Amino acid sequence: MVRRTEPPADGVPSLVDALCASFVTELGVSGASISVVSFRGTQSAVSSSDATAARAEAIQFAMGEGPHWEVLSTREPAICPDIDAEGETRWPFFIEQARALGIRACFAFPMLMGSALVGVADLYSTTPRAINDDFVDRAWHLAGRAASPSVQRAMHSAAHHASEESRRAPALRREVHQATGMILAQLGISATAAFARLQGHAFVSGRPIEEIARAVVLGQLSFVDMPDA
Amino acid sequence: MEGAQRETRISAAFVAVADTLTTDFDVVDLLHTLVRECVEILEMKAGGLMLADAAGDLQLMTSTSEAAAFVEVMQLDAASGPCIDCFTSGTAVSVSDFGEETSRWPEFSKFALAEGFHAALATPMKLRGRVIGTMNLFGGNPGEVSERDAAVAQALADVATIGILQERLVREGHLIEEQLHHALDSRIMIEQAKGVIAHSLSLSMDDAFGLLRKYARDANLTIRSVAKRVSDRDLSVEEIAKAAGHKTSH
Numbered sequence: 001m002v003r004r005t006e007p008p009a010d011g012v013p014s015l016v017d018a019l020c021a022s023f024v025t026e027l028g029v030s031g032a033s034i035s036v037v038s039f040r041g042t043q044s045a046v047s048s049s050d051a052t053a054a055r056a057e058a059i060q061f062a063m064g065e066g067p068h069w070e071v072l073s074t075r076e077p078a079i080c081p082d083i084d085a086e087g088e089t090r091w092p093f094f095i096e097q098a099r100a101l102g103i104r105a106c107f108a109f110p111m112l113m114g115s116a117l118v119g120v121a122d123l124y125s126t127t128p129r130a131i132n133d134d135f136v137d138r139a140w141h142l143a144g145r146a147a148s149p150s151v152q153r154a155m156h157s158a159a160h161h162a163s164e165e166s167r168r169a170p171a172l173r174r175e176v177h178q179a180t181g182m183i184l185a186q187l188g189i190s191a192t193a194a195f196a197r198l199q200g201h202a203f204v205s206g207r208p209i210e211e212i213a214r215a216v217v218l219g220q221l222s223f224v225d226m227p228d229a
Numbered sequence: 230m231e232g233a234q235r236e237t238r239i240s241a242a243f244v245a246v247a248d249t250l251t252t253d254f255d256v257v258d259l260l261h262t263l264v265r266e267c268v269e270i271l272e273m274k275a276g277g278l279m280l281a282d283a284a285g286d287l288q289l290m291t292s293t294s295e296a297a298a299f300v301e302v303m304q305l306d307a308a309s310g311p312c313i314d315c316f317t318s319g320t321a322v323s324v325s326d327f328g329e330e331t332s333r334w335p336e337f338s339k340f341a342l343a344e345g346f347h348a349a350l351a352t353p354m355k356l357r358g359r360v361i362g363t364m365n366l367f368g369g370n371p372g373e374v375s376e377r378d379a380a381v382a383q384a385l386a387d388v389a390t391i392g393i394l395q396e397r398l399v400r401e402g403h404l405i406e407e408q409l410h411h412a413l414d415s416r417i418m419i420e421q422a423k424g425v426i427a428h429s430l431s432l433s434m435d436d437a438f439g440l441l442r443k444y445a446r447d448a449n450l451t452i453r454s455v456a457k458r459v460s461d462r463d464l465s466v467e468e469i470a471k472a473a474g475h476k477t478s479h
Contacts, residue, residue, distance in 0.1 A: 184462070
């Protein structure tokens with residue numbers, strides 16, 4: 001199930017939209033799409049540079065197949081410089097759909113916030129596109145830079161605070177990251193899963209994530225005996 | 230701090246910085262060292278270094294205290310305080326007595342005084358004319374920072390700036406903003422690792438950071454790399470505690 005956040009009504013691009021657009025301008029790809037992993041384990045689309053990017057992402061979400069999913073399981077970039085290349089056997093159903101959209105190359109990069117994998121940036125090109133180390137390094141950086149702002153935007157949308165989203169996205173308070181660490185130690189899970197649990201509890205309890213995080217850090221809230229969200 | 234002792238400390242600070250400029254360069258450790266050295270040389274009470282993120286907002290990169298209240302003060306400073314004024318103007322901003330500040334930053338002055346800070350100096354970190362962050366020092370007594378001291382603070386801030394750039398040369402071909410983001414993301418990783426260690430050993434976040442730093446230095450690894458292994462669960466907290474000679478019984 002894909003939830004899409006709407007851009008601000010006055011037409012001025014938000015930080016996340018600008019970060020998404022920067023993939024296109026800086027890497028010379030045809031389009032880009034950013035999504036975050038929600039606490040339910042589902043994907044939540046956050047921004048797309050154009051309709052094709054949005055469609056391609058929606059197709060991956062619906063089919064459970066594609067570079068996006070490879071990134072989620074490997075935490076490494078997924079690179080396909082030419083979908084018609086000899087010997088390309090990955091994601092056959094997705095590639096068929098992508099080709100119909102005019103896509104000829106696709107790439108996906110992990111968005112990491114510290115050790116937590118919080119989302120994926122999906123890129124596409126309408127022509128085959130050979131890439132080099134500079135492309136990969138730059139894409140990694142752009143994806144990393146988009147991580148916190150994208151998470152924040154998705155949290156605001158989920159709490160129906162979309163109208164309050166500012167053009168800037170002050171970073172999450174450090175208690176949020178400390179709490180993530182504490183939860184991962186409490187439950188013996190990954191930072192990715194711990195952050196998802198923290199977000200989940202915030203959503204379910206209707207309290208800001210910073211407030212939950214502070215309670216965790218102060219030892220007032222433990223995730224050990226909590227029922228699974 | 231006067232005369233020979235002061236000169237020795239200043240030299241030592243630069244040597245400490247030079248030590249970090251190796252191939253296993255640890256920018257987090259460098260920045261931490263610089264702020265700490267500066268606070269001691271200038272006989273201030275506390276200090277913090279802030280870097281601009283992708284949105285252009287100042288984020289706390291490192292500080293002499295990890296105590297929540299101090300971090301809070303720094304964050305306020307980033308919204309409205311000497312630090313943000315320094316950042317936007319690109320020039321040093323000094324406060325000789327928060328008790329006498331009536332028009333500039335009323336809320337921040339109140340919080341600073343509540344934390345026992347009576348004076349402050351915010352020094353810009355500039356790279357090719359662009360302000361990338363600020364180094365902020367807080368004193369326990371009112372008083373104007375001398376020109377000499379302000380010059381030392383600027384010199385150490387300049388070294389911190391070069392240090393960030395130096396890591397760029399080591400990691401090859403990346404832009405300033407990538408270095409800044411990398412430093413700030415390192416901070417996130419460190420916070421996550423602090424949480425793991427604090428919970429596992431029932432330590433304060435401050436002490437958890439101290440243990441992390443000690444382990445990294447003893448093992449000749451960057452703080453970031455150790456933090457990453459802790460948060461990725463590739464390095465057990467028991468291992469860190471043992472290596473650092475920390476009693477784990479709790």
